[in-house]
Amino acid sequence: MPTDLMLGPASEPSVFAASGVASSAWLLLALPAFGALVLFIGGRRTDGWGHLLGCATIVAAFVWGLVEFFHSTSLPAGQRVQNLHLFSWIPVNALQVDFGLRLDPLSLTFVLLITGVGGLIHIYSIGYMSHDRDRRRFFAYLNLFVASMLLLVLGNGFVTLYLGWEGVGLASYLLIGWYSDRPSAATAAKKAFLMNRVGDVGLALAIFILFAKLHTTQYTEVFARAHTLSPGTLTAIALLLLLGACGKSGQFPLQSWLPDAMEGPTPVSALIHAATMVTAGVYLVARSNPIYDLTSSGRLLVVIIGAITLLLGAIVGCAYDDIKKVLAYSTVSQIGYMMLAVGLGPFGYALAIVHLLSHGFFKAGLFLGAGSVMHAMDDETDMRRFGGLFKRMPITAVTFGFGYLAIIGFPFLSGFYSKDPIIEAAFQQGGWRGWVFGLAAAIAAGLTAFYMTRLVIMTFFGPARWQELKNTDGNDYHPHEAPATMTIPMIILAIGSVGIGAYLTIGNRLANWLTPSLGALQKADNGPLPSIVVTIGTLVLAAIGVLVAILVVGRRAVPVTRPEPVAWPVRAARADLYGNALNETLVARPGQWLTGALVFSDRMGVDGMVNGIAALFGGSSGRLRRLQTGFVRSYALSMLGGSILLIAALLLVRFSG
Amino acid sequence: MTPTYYLLLSALLFAIGAVGVLVRRNAIVVFMCIELMLNSVNLTLVTFARVNGSLSGQVMAFFVMVVAAAEVVVGLAIIMSIFRTRRSASIDDTNLLKY
C-alpha cells in the first residue's frame, strides 16, 4: 500500500541565508504591525483616517509580498528556501531561540493569500463597518491579526510560529466578541478562546518534546534531525501537532467553536474564520511535513480526522437556516478536505494548499456576499426571511453565484480543480482506505452541492418573503445593492473563484512551485477506480445534490419559521450532530466535578487547617484580652507577684548551692 | 542590737507600702504609700552607709529625696488635672485604657 511506503530520511533542501530583497522581508511583518500600533496608541485621534491607514499598510504589505515572490521565482528552484535571521530572541543557556523568517514557496504563498484576501476584506470593511462608531479599533484588530498571521507563516521556528498562533487567537477572540453588548457574542468569543487553548496545549507540548529531544525549535535543525527521533516520539509529536491544528482549524472534535464565531462582523468571518486563520492548522501539518513523512500512523489519524470533519460539516450545513452558520459549517467541511489531503502525505500536501488557496477565494467571496445581504437586510441572517433578492442586488447575487459554482465543483471553476484531485487522491490510496475516505469525500461533495444550492435558492430566488415581514426595529426591509467599496472586493474575489483553480493546477503549477517546501507531488495509480470515473462520479453526486435541493426547496414554499417537529436526522444535524453535547459530557462535566471536589478539599482541608489555627489564636487572645481590665491596681498586683517570683528565684539560686 | 534590725524595719515598712499601693484607691494615698516605700529604702541606704563606713550611701539617700520631691510635684499635678476633668481622685475611675 502506498501509505506504507518507507519514506527515507526527510530530504530537507539546503537552506540559504536571505540576501538582497529577501533580507528586507521583515517589512511584511512590520507594515501591518505598524498600522496596528498607530491605531492602538493614537486612539480616537485616528478616527478620521484610521481605516485608510489600515488598508494602506495591508496593501503595501501585499505589494511587498509580490516583490518577494517575484524575487523568489527569479532564483533557481534549489535556492528558494531562505532563512532570514533577525535577532536572538530567547538566549537562555541551552534554549536558544532565534527570531527570524523563513522565506520559501510555502510561506510566500500564504503571504500572498493573507495580504491579498486580507487587503480586499480591509477595503470591504470600510463600507461594511461605516456605521460603527469604533471602526478605527476594528481596523486596529484586523491589522493585528494580519501581522500575527504573517508571523505565523513566516516564522522560522516553532516558537515564532507559536507567537503568531497566539496572536491570531487573540485577534480572533477580540473580533468575535466585537459586538460585546450581545451576550451571545461574548460567549462565542470566550468559547473560541477556550477551545483554542485546548489545541494550543497540544502545540505547546509538541514544541516541548521537540526541545527536550532535539534541543532546538528552529525548523531547519528540527527537520534535518527529525529522522533521529524514535517512532514513538515522532507519533506523539505528530498527534500533538494535530491536536493544535484541530483547535485552530475547527476540526473534529474541536469544531464547535467555529460556527459560534460567526457572531463577529462578517468581514471577520470571511478573513479569519474562512480564508486564513482557520487554515493555520493545515499550514502547520504541511509545514511539519518532514515529521509527518516519517510517521504513517500519524498521517492516518490526520486523514481520519479530516474525513470525519468533512462529513460532519456537510451534514450539519444542510440543517441550518442561518446563512453565516451554513457557510461556517461549509468552512469546517472544506477544511476537512484539506486535512484529509495533508494526511495523504506526499500525495496530498500540494493538493491541500491548492484547495486552501481556491477555498480562500471562493469562501471569502461567499462570506462577503452574505455580509452584503445582511447589510441590505438590516443584519438579518435567517435565510427563511430572505428570498428573491436577485433583482434587488444583482452584483452580490452574481458574485455569490460564482462562489457557489466554485464550491460545488462546477466543471472548470476553482473548486473543480482543487477538490476533485483530493477525492481522486483519496480513492487512490487503495484498499479499504481508498474506499472509505474516497466515498466519504465524494458523498460530502454531493451534500455540499445540496446545502449550497438550498442556500442560494432560499436567499436569491423564489418569492420575496421579506416583503410581508418586519425587521427587529419593526420597519419594512429595504434591500439595496452595497456600495462600491464592498462590491469591488466581491467582484475581484469572484474572478479569483472562477480562475484561480485552473491557473494553479494546470500543469501542476503550484505543486511544482511548492516542491522545495513540500517535496514533489506524487501520484499513486493503484486506486480501485480510474480517475475519470471518480471525476464523473463526483460530478454526478453533486448534480444529484443540486437537483434534490431544487426539488425540495425550490419547488415548494419555504416556511418563514422553521418547521417542527422534524425527523431525527434533521434534529441531530440541527444540534450540530451533538458536538456540543459531546464536549459537555466528556470534558465540561467531569471538569466541573473535579473542580468541585478540589474546591471542597481546599475549603475543608487547607482552608480548614489555616482557619482553625487562626481561630485558635484568635479565640485564646480574645480570652487573654480580658486580663487588660484597665485597673492600675490589678497591674500593680501582677507586677508585685512577678517581682516576688524573681526575688524568690534569685534567692533559691543564691542559697541553694 | 546590730544594724540588721534597721534593715528588718525597713523591709516591713516597704512591704506595708507595697500593700498600701495595692489596696488603697485614693490616688493621693497611693502616692503616700509610694513615699513610704522610698523612705524605707532611704533607711537601708543610711544603714549601709554606716555599716560600710562610707558617706556615699547618705549622698544616695539625698538624691532619692530630691527625685522623690520631683516625682511628688509632677504626680500631684497629674492627679490635679485628672481630678479637673473626671471629678474624681480614685484610680479605679481612670480605667479607660483597656480591652
Place this chain on the structure above:
Amino acid sequence: MFTHAGLLLAAAPHPAGYVSPGETIAFWVLGPLALAGALGMLFSRNAVHSALWLVLTMLSLGMLYMAQQAPFLGFVQIIVYTGAIMMLFLFVLMMVGRDASDSVVEVLRGQRLWAGILGVGLAGLIVGIVARGLTAVTAVGLDGPNSANGGNVSQIGRSLFTDFLFPFELTSALLITAAVGAMVLAYTGRSAKGGKKTQRELVVARFRGEHARPSPLPGPGVFATGNSVATPALLPDGSIAPESLSEIIEATPVTEYGPDLAEVSDTGERVGARALTEGSHTESSYEESEEVRS
C-alpha cells in the same frame, strides 16, 4: 547644730560595731512608732488621717537617721520631707481628695486577699534575705568621716561636688523639668475649656441672646422695704418678680407688704415727691402729675 545632734545620739569614738545603749533604746521606741504610723496610714479610711499617720512615720525615720550617724539627712527628712512635701500632700488633699474616703467595698475580686498574701510574702522574703545574708555584721561606723574636715555636712557637700557632681547637675535638670511640667499640667488659662470669661465678654454674650435675659436677675427687695433675701422683688404693677424668688428660701408672704403694695398700685395713701418737705402739697402734686399724664 548637726554635730551636736550627732554627738547626742551616737557618742564619740567607739570601736567598730559598737551600738550604744541609747541608740538601742531609741530604735526600740522609734521603730514601733514608725511601724504604727505605716499601719495607721494603711488602715485609716480618711485620706487626711493617712497623711498624718505618714507624718508620724517620717518623723520617726528622721530620728532614726540621726541615730545612724546621718544628722544632715535626719534634719532634711524632718524639715523638707515632713515639713514641705507632706504639707504639699495635705494641700492637694484639701483641694481634691478630702471627701473621697475609700469605701469599704472592694471592687476588684480577690485584690485585698492577694495584696495581703503578697505583702506578707514580700516581707518574709526580704526578712529572710537579710537574716541569712547579714547575720553577723559589724558596722564600720561613720566616726571617721563624720569627724574629719568639718564633720558630716561638709563631708556630704564635698562628696556631692566631687564624686557625685554629674548626678548632682542632672538632678538640677530634673527638678527644673519637674517644675515646668507641674506648671504646664496645672495651668488653666482663660482660653482653655472651662476658663472664666471677662465681664466684657459676658455682656456681649448676653446681648447676643446667649443667655435668658440681658440684665442680671433682680435683686431682692428692690421695691420693698426690707432687703432680706427672703423679700421678693415687686414689678411696677405690684406683682412679684418670679426671678427674684430663691429656690431654697421660702419667700415672705406678700400679705405682709400691704402698705408697700398699696403704694405701688395707687390704692393707699399717696405720698408726693415733696412729702418730706411740704406736707400739704401731696394732693396737688399728684394732680399735677395726673394732668401731665393726660
